[in-house]
Every structure is written in structure tokens, then in C-alpha cells.
Amino acid sequence: MALEFKYPILFILLIPALYIVFLYFKQTKAVPSAESVLIGLIRTLLFSLIIFALTVPQVLLPAKQEKVIFLADRSASYQQTENSLLKWLDESVQGKNANQTFAVASFADSVTMEQSFTNRKRVITQFNSKIEKGETNLEEGIQFAASLFQKGESGRIVLLSDGNETVGNSREAAKLLQNRNVSLDYVRLPLKTEDDMAITKLEVPPTSFVGENTLINVSISSTVEKNANIRISLNNQDLLLEKVDVKEGNNQYTFTHQSLSPGMAVYKAELEVDDDRFIENNSLNAVSKVKGTPKILVVQGNQKDALTEILTNSGLIVDSLVPEKLPTTLEGFLQYQSIIFNNIPATKVSGSQMNLMEKAVKEFGTGFVMLGGDDSFGLGGYFKTPIERLLPVNMDIKGKKQMPSLGLVIVIDRSGSMGGSKLTLAKEAAARSAELLREQDTLGFIAFDDRPWTIIETKPIQNKSKAIEKIRSVTVGGGTNIYPALAKAYEELADLKLQRKHIILLTDGQSATGGEYQTLIEGGKDNNITLSTVALGSDADRNLLEQLATDGNGRYYDVIDASVIPSILSRETVMTTRTYIEDTPFYPTVQAYPDWTAIFQQGIPKMNAYIAVTPKNRAQLPIISQKKDPILAKWQYGLGTTFAFTSDVTGKWSGDFSRWADWPKFLSQMVAQSLPQYDSEPYHYSIENQDGNSVIHLTEAEGNFRPMDATIVSQNGKVLDTNVKSVAPGKTDMIFPNKPGMYFLRVKQSNHEGHDRVFQTGFSIPYSDEYLMKGTNQLLLKDLASITGGKQLSFGKEAFRPIHHKSSQTQTISQLLLFMAFLLFVLEIVIRRFGVKPFYHIMNKIRLNLYKEEVVNHTSGIQHLVKAKEKVQVKTTKRVQENMNEFKFNKSPVKKVKKQTITPSVSSEDKEERMKRLLEARKRRK
Numbered sequence: 001m002a003l004e005f006k007y008p009i010l011f012i013l014l015i016p017a018l019y020i021v022f023l024y025f026k027q028t029k030a031v032p033s034a035e036s037v038l039i040g041l042i043r044t045l046l047f048s049l050i051i052f053a054l055t056v057p058q059v060l061l062p063a064k065q066e067k068v069i070f071l072a073d074r075s076a077s078y079q080q081t082e083n084s085l086l087k088w089l090d091e092s093v094q095g096k097n098a099n100q101t102f103a104v105a106s107f108a109d110s111v112t113m114e115q116s117f118t119n120r121k122r123v124i125t126q127f128n129s130k131i132e133k134g135e136t137n138l139e140e141g142i143q144f145a146a147s148l149f150q151k152g153e154s155g156r157i158v159l160l161s162d163g164n165e166t167v168g169n170s171r172e173a174a175k176l177l178q179n180r181n182v183s184l185d186y187v188r189l190p191l192k193t194e195d196d197m198a199i200t201k202l203e204v205p206p207t208s209f210v211g212e213n214t215l216i217n218v219s220i221s222s223t224v225e226k227n228a229n230i231r232i233s234l235n236n237q238d239l240l241l242e243k244v245d246v247k248e249g250n251n252q253y254t255f256t257h258q259s260l261s262p263g264m265a266v267y268k269a270e271l272e273v274d275d276d277r278f279i280e281n282n283s284l285n286a287v288s289k290v291k292g293t294p295k296i297l298v299v300q301g302n303q304k305d306a307l308t309e310i311l312t313n314s315g316l317i318v319d320s321l322v323p324e325k326l327p328t329t330l331e332g333f334l335q336y337q338s339i340i341f342n343n344i345p346a347t348k349v350s351g352s353q354m355n356l357m358e359k360a361v362k363e364f365g366t367g368f369v370m371l372g373g374d375d376s377f378g379l380g381g382y383f384k385t386p387i388e389r390l391l392p393v394n395m396d397i398k399g400k401k402q403m404p405s406l407g408l409v410i411v412i413d414r415s416g417s418m419g420g421s422k423l424t425l426a427k428e429a430a431a432r433s434a435e436l437l438r439e440q441d442t443l444g445f446i447a448f449d450d451r452p453w454t455i456i457e458t459k460p461i462q463n464k465s466k467a468i469e470k471i472r473s474v475t476v477g478g479g480t481n482i483y484p485a486l487a488k489a490y491e492e493l494a495d496l497k498l499q500r501k502h503i504i505l506l507t508d509g510q511s512a513t514g515g516e517y518q519t520l521i522e523g524g525k526d527n528n529i530t531l532s533t534v535a536l537g538s539d540a541d542r543n544l545l546e547q548l549a550t551d552g553n554g555r556y557y558d559v560i561d562a563s564v565i566p567s568i569l570s571r572e573t574v575m576t577t578r579t580y581i582e583d584t585p586f587y588p589t590v591q592a593y594p595d596w597t598a599i600f601q602q603g604i605p606k607m608n609a610y611i612a613v614t615p616k617n618r619a620q621l622p623i624i625s626q627k628k629d630p631i632l633a634k635w636q637y638g639l640g641t642t643f644a645f646t647s648d649v650t651g652k653w654s655g656d657f658s659r660w661a662d663w664p665k666f667l668s669q670m671v672a673q674s675l676p677q678y679d680s681e682p683y684h685y686s687i688e689n690q691d692g693n694s695v696i697h698l699t700e701a702e703g704n705f706r707p708m709d710a711t712i713v714s715q716n717g718k719v720l721d722t723n724v725k726s727v728a729p730g731k732t733d734m735i736f737p738n739k740p741g742m743y744f745l746r747v748k749q750s751n752h753e754g755h756d757r758v759f760q761t762g763f764s765i766p767y768s769d770e771y772l773m774k775g776t777n778q779l780l781l782k783d784l785a786s787i788t789g790g791k792q793l794s795f796g797k798e799a800f801r802p803i804h805h806k807s808s809q810t811q812t813i814s815q816l817l818l819f820m821a822f823l824l825f826v827l828e829i830v831i832r833r834f835g836v837k838p839f840y841h842i843m844n845k846i847r848l849n850l851y852k853e854e855v856v857n858h859t860s861g862i863q864h865l866v867k868a869k870e871k872v873q874v875k876t877t878k879r880v881q882e883n884m885n886e887f888k889f890n891k892s893p894v895k896k897v898k899k900q901t902i903t904p905s906v907s908s909e910d911k912e913e914r915m916k917r918l919l920e921a922r923k924r925r926k
Helices: 008-026 034-054 076-093 138-147 170-179 307-313 330-334 351-364 386-390 421-436 464-471 482-494 517-526 542-551 562-577 655-659 663-674 778-788 796-800 814-834 837-890 908-925
Strands: 002-005 057-062 066-073 100-107 111-118 155-160 182-187 197-203 207-209 213-222 226-234 237-246 249-258 263-272 283-291 295-299 317-321 338-342 367-371 406-413 442-448 452-460 500-507 529-536 556-559 620-624 630-637 640-645 684-690 693-699 708-714 723-728 731-737 741-750 756-765 808-812
Touching: 008 034, 034 814, 066 076, 066 138, 066 796, 076 155, 076 796, 100 138, 111 138, 138 155, 138 170, 155 778, 170 182, 170 778, 182 778, 197 263, 197 283, 213 226, 213 263, 226 249, 237 249, 263 330, 263 756, 295 307, 307 317, 307 663, 330 351, 330 741, 330 756, 338 351, 338 663, 351 367, 351 386, 351 562, 351 640, 351 708, 351 741, 367 663, 406 421, 406 452, 406 482, 406 562, 421 442, 421 464, 421 500, 421 562, 442 464, 442 482, 452 464, 452 482, 482 500, 482 517, 482 529, 500 542, 500 562, 517 529, 517 542, 529 542, 529 562, 542 556, 556 562, 640 663, 655 663, 684 756, 693 708, 708 731
Parallel strands: 066 100, 066 155, 155 182, 207 283, 295 317, 295 338, 338 367, 367 640, 406 442, 406 500, 500 529, 529 556
Antiparallel strands: 002 057, 057 808, 100 111, 197 213, 213 249, 226 237, 226 263, 263 283, 283 756, 442 452, 620 630, 630 640, 684 693, 693 731, 708 741, 723 731, 741 756
């Protein structure tokens, strides 16, 4: 047993404490009284106890139990040995002693506990916890195992791993074990040899020009000789597919490709091979920036118009796509300098695609232009979408008091199949419709499963926030029965005196029962009620819903991607009013913007119609209508410039504009101004992996050393949370979690003149080294064992061999010392208040009580002797009496009996009197 102190430095407090006691004795009389001496001693002891308690003294007691922790590697490279690992654990546990306990933890990218400490000879039969297997973090695993040992405990960690750490520094963790008397042993289980082929490098030039031949270098590492296919793609479009003979070891291949269009070029190399160990290492990405003529994306329907030809003739490279073929990744949009939506409804563009376009505009400076038509702006369903956020106008319009009275009933399926995101998006869609309505408009909301449920009664909306709250409170229910809910919606609208009445029906299933739909709809027509339907998913009754919409003079929507539901309902709400279209011919007004007034020097053509929108606060309005509504609006959204032209380009709405001689110049100038206006200047950058994070080192090429704004966006459009810090003048580090994938970097910096310069590029974080077949890292495992005094284990029973450093348990005695100090403090108060005389009286009483106890014990001894004598006399008398009776009975001659003297007994009163006299005599002697 030993004693140690947690804060021994606090013993220095004894110096002032003893000095205080010294001053106390110094100010007392020349000959101190016994009372003052006692108080001084008590205070000295009191101070000492308190100071000792503050140092937190701990008694070290030996512990009999020994702890062993098994640390099992479950990363991808070691996964094939899992069965062998569990078998080894079971064999080792059978050899443990009764005083030995063990636990099992597993690790890969993180650590988890598989089996808590137990002294039974029973181990887990399988690993049950879920864990990310893409990395091997030995350091975190060792630190976790070390944390299971209490302070003073020694023990052993048994590591079952191939030693190929990809994250962290396990040697530093092993040094901490050494200081805690915890040893680390390791087990080398045989690894299964499997065929694996990996793309280890993909290289392309960082920049190139249109028409230039680009070299594509691919490196492949293989553990076997085998045939494989190499596929190269550019921006998700296949470039080549070539069959190659891959040798065992490292292989190099070079391909060429002619760059045909400018923009961000994302190359991807993929390896196609049979019976491959890991598929994660079969692809890599690389990025090249191609310079040349700007490239524009025009999104439009199948109709043919002059827009593409006009832009091509102006010197731009134009790609024309239907909305169904829009890119689904960020690099698909970053290859274009501007995007044009030509009368495209939001119902044909998914929510994720809209988010990607918003990130391309805001973070990377891509331009955006929306052209009008009956499927655009508010009529297209863009209310509350990412596209509305990036445009200079809002889809909702001012002057709603001029709209016709409207009654809208939304009927939404709440059956079990609508659970999850379907019902959530449907409720969001209904909430957006409620926001678009005026307070005097009529709204009803019916949710149905096997029967209809009225959520909002069909009446003037009045309180929008309360109505939206009710809509969002709907939960999923049971089956699907369409007809009763639809009949209820028609019934509630039938007798209302409104100019427009409309029902929107949304379902993802088929009705359990039928109904007289035709009779219902015909009756609704008599009351001016229209019906639109939305079929969600492959299980919906498309034939029924399409027929209902056709008969009900509405629109039918066949929806695969549920994210478009809000756009559909907002579009339906807007289209029901039909007042968003201003169709009275007029001459627009050109405002004082020099870039545009120059085009209209010869006059401005007449326009037939446009879609009414509301300009945002910072928007520029070069052209407006007679009602002050925007015809052409422009603003800056992040790094990008966006335009809204609220008329069309076909001539149906734009009227004389489409026949105007400067019409091509007008369109070309609008698109040209949407192009990025900055000079893109490269920075020097490099990427490395540090402690599980990716770090981008940015260095300014020109040395302006101005503050910069940098953003990293993932391939799916998510802006990463990065830690940006300046490490030196002109040098910046960006730190973010290391996760394999394709990323895009944008750096913005203002020069001394206030002009922005922007650098943008893409980069790829490759797969983890975990997916490379490296065998066992014997060197690292030996180092970890040697640092901690462990060794390699050949047999399971060695895991429970005796531990050299015995464990000890610490027990703090501070509370005991403080309790003793408290008692001394109370004693010192009593002495100062009452002096020491009460203690003398107490001592005398204690002595007197002890004396009385002694006398009582002596008296009880005498009484015991007297009682014994009385018993003898009684027995003797009884025996004499028995003899006399026997003599009389036998009538025998009288024999002379020797005379016996019987001592009379002493009475109890005489005894008490004698005791009193004895006590009085002793008192007098004292």
C-alpha cells in the first residue's frame, strides 16, 4: 500500500498556516495557560488536515483482477478474416484464469464496443455493430481501448489487425500506453489471397484549349494477370472503351482526346473486370479546364424556334436539350457559361436539378436566363423554388385584388403507401398553394384513405398561417378510396358563388371501390368546377386519373420524381386564376440603361403579352410595361448574372419584337451579359490527407494578399463546411472531411480597384488506401509492440499470460480528513466558548462512574457467596428432616445423633445496612 498526492504543490500552504499559528502563540501571555496551548495545537492540526485534504491524497491498494482487451480490425482490407478472428478469440478465452476479465472492441473508421468486461469463458459469436469500413484508424482504436483502463490499472491490449492504418498515428497512441503500464500484443492472422485490380492514377492537363489533343494517362495496379476493359468518359458522356491486357504489378496506359468545347471537363476512368476483390478502387476522376468560345445550354421543348440559330450565329457554342435530359450532377452544368430556360415548366425539372443550377450560378458564376411563355415563371410553377431564388423577380404578383374570386379544394391521398417523402412533399405543395391565395379566396383541404377527412373546411382562408399549420399536421392512414373524397370536394364547391372553382386530386394508388365519376364530373361542370389530377409513382391508376382530368377540363400530371409535386400544385393554383397573363398589346418603356437604350434608338416594337411578376429590391429593370411590370429584369446572384424576360421568343407574345431587325442583337446581348464577367486567374493549389481530413493548400500567384472567399461544393451540389485559415501571407489552407468523390473549388478575391477575380476548378478525392491489397504491415505492428513491451502472439492462451505490472486501485481519503477537520473545528469553538473546566467535570464523572461500576461488581460478588451459603443450609436442613421422618416411620430405637451447629442466615436488611456503612467509610477516607 502506498500514498500519493494529486496536487502536492498545495503543501506550500503549510508555510502561511504555521506562520499564523506562530503569531497566535506570540501574542499570548508569557506563561500560556493550558487552554491557549490546547487551542493552538487544535488549530495547527486543523490547518494541516485541511491542506492535506486539498492535495487529494490517494491510497494505492493492490488489485487482484487482470484486464485484457481484444481490439479487432473490421476494415475492408481485413474483412475476409472475420471468421478466423472470432475462432481465435474463442480459443484464447478458454485459457483464461478466474481472476482475469476481458472485453472485445472492434474498429475501422471508428470504434465500437462489441462485448463489455466479463470473467466468463464466453465470447461473441459474431460482430453485431455497424461500422464504416472504408478506413483503418488504429490510433482511435488504441485510444479507445486505453480509456477502458482506470487510472493505476495495468493490463493488456491484444490487437488483431493487418496494421495497414490509413488514418491517424498509432505510434503516438502506443507511447501513451507505455506511460500507463499497458502492453500491446498483436496477432497476425493469415490473409486470404484474392484477385484485385485497381486504378491508382488518372492524369489530365489542368488546362487545355479547344481543338487541342488532351493526353489521358491511366495507371493500373493488379495482383493477377488478366484482361480488363478501360472506359473513359467526359462529363458523363462516353469517350472510349478499350480492352487491355493487364499484367501483375503496375501498368501504364495513355489515351488521347481532342477537346471540342470549352468549360469544366471532368474525366472519369473506370475499370471493368470479372471476379474483382474491391469495386471501390475501380474508378477515378480528374479535371481539366478547357478554354475557348463560351458554351451555352438552351433548355426548351421539342418545338423549333430561331433562338438556337440566333445564338450560334453570334459566335457562341450552343447545346439544346429537352428538360428530361438535363444533367443530374454539378459538373454537367459547370461545363456551360450560361443556361437559358425557354418556356419550360418547373414540373419537368426535379428539385435536385434546380438546386444544382442554383449552386452553379451562385458559387461558380454561371449565367441564367428565363424566357417567358405560358409554361414559364408563375404559370410554370416556379413559386418558392431555387430557380425563383436566383431570378431577379418573384413569381407572385402585386395587385391581387383585381383577380377573380377563386375556390380551390386540394384532395390528397394519405394512405399508408404515401408515407415518407411523398406525403411530406404533398403537404408542402398544399402549403405553397395556400400562400399563393388571397385571404378572401376560398380553400378546402381533404385528406383521404379509406374515407375522406376534412382538414380545412371549404371557406375563405382568412388565416393563412393557421391553415398551413393544419395542412402540415396530416399523417398517414390506411387504404385508398378516391370516389368519396372527390365527391365531397365537388359537394363543398357546388353552391359557392365564385368565378373560378378548381379541384386538385393527388394519389399514388388505385381506389378500392369505383363510383359514378362521369356523373359527378358532369354535375360539376354545371357549377363551373374544373378538375386536375396528379398520378404519383408507378402504382397509381393512370388511366382513371388521366380520364378524370380530361373530363374535368383540367390537366393531368404523371409524376415519377416526387420533388416536383410542389411545383405542380403552385402551377395549378396560378393557372386557375389566368390573370397572370397580361395580353393587351402595348409599347414597352425602355429605362435609362445605356447598354439597352442604344439598341432602341430607332424606336421600340409593339408587344402582345407577358407574364406579370414582381421585381426584387436590387433588380435592374431596363424594360418595363405600361403597368410598371418588368419586361426585362437583371441582377447579380452570388457570382452569377441572371435575366428574366417575361415575354416569349416565338412571336406569339413578343409580337413585333420577333420581326424586329435588331431582335437577334437583343437576344445575343442579353445572353452575353449573363456570361461570367470576371477574369479567371489560376492559383497554385495542392491537396493532401491529414489526420482523416482533406487539406487544400492555396497560394496566390501574383502576391496581392487580399482577403479571399473560397467555397467547396460536392458533386450533388452540397456546399461543404470547411475550415479556412491563413497560414502565411498569400497562403491559405482549406480543411474539410476526407470523403472520396468529385468536388469543385471556387475562390473569389477582390483586387485594389475593387474588381473581382475568380478561380474555379474541380478535383477528386480518391478512394481510401484501404481498398488496395497491401498484405500485413509487419513493421508497424512490431513497432507498436516494442514501444509498449508487448509481443506477437502465436497461440490464443498467450493473451492471458501473467501481467508483469500489477494493477492498483486508488482510494481518496480527502473526505475523511475534512470530516476530522470539522470535528476539530467544533472542538475549538467549544473550548473558546466554555473553556476546559467542563471537560474536567466530564472526566471526573467518567472516573466516578467507573468506580461505582467496580463497587457494584464487588458487591454482586459478596451477594453471590451469601446466596450460595443459604442454598447449602437449606439442603442440610432438608436432609435432617428426611432422616427424622424415616426414623419415625421405622420405629427404630433412638440413636444418638451428633449435635450439629447451624449458623443462622443473615437478613437482607442487615446486608444493605452494612453496604451503606462501607461506602460512607470509603468516602471519608478520600
